[in-house]
Amino acid sequence: MGFLVCVLLYFLPSIIAHRKQAFLGVFLVNLLLGWTGIGWIAALIWACTAEECPRYYAVAGPAPGPPRFCSRCGASSVGLGAYCWNCGARV
Numbered sequence: 001m002g003f004l005v006c007v008l009l010y011f012l013p014s015i016i017a018h019r020k021q022a023f024l025g026v027f028l029v030n031l032l033l034g035w036t037g038i039g040w041i042a043a044l045i046w047a048c049t050a051e052e053c054p055r056y057y058a059v060a061g062p063a064p065g066p067p068r069f070c071s072r073c074g075a076s077s078v079g080l081g082a083y084c085w086n087c088g089a090r091v
């Protein structure tokens with residue numbers, strides 16, 4: 001149990017930086033130079049000041065307008081399509 005706590009404390013900068021853009025750099029400094037104490041403090045400061053990775057969200061397209069009806073077959077078309085889904089005529 002004590003060993004696990006020590007490992008978690010040693011890798012605390014990497015844990016803090018796990019969703020940051022500089023994660024790989026912080027992890028390498030923490031892994032290779034963390035044992036010096038100064039490297040651990042540098043990795044901790046870097047982890048706390050690094051910018052987070054941008055989150056990507058799906059962008060919705062334009063909202064569909066009111067339903068349109070085909071002049072040939074009378075089927076309704078809710079989307080933004082220019083052709084009828086039923087008969088293929090231009091809406």
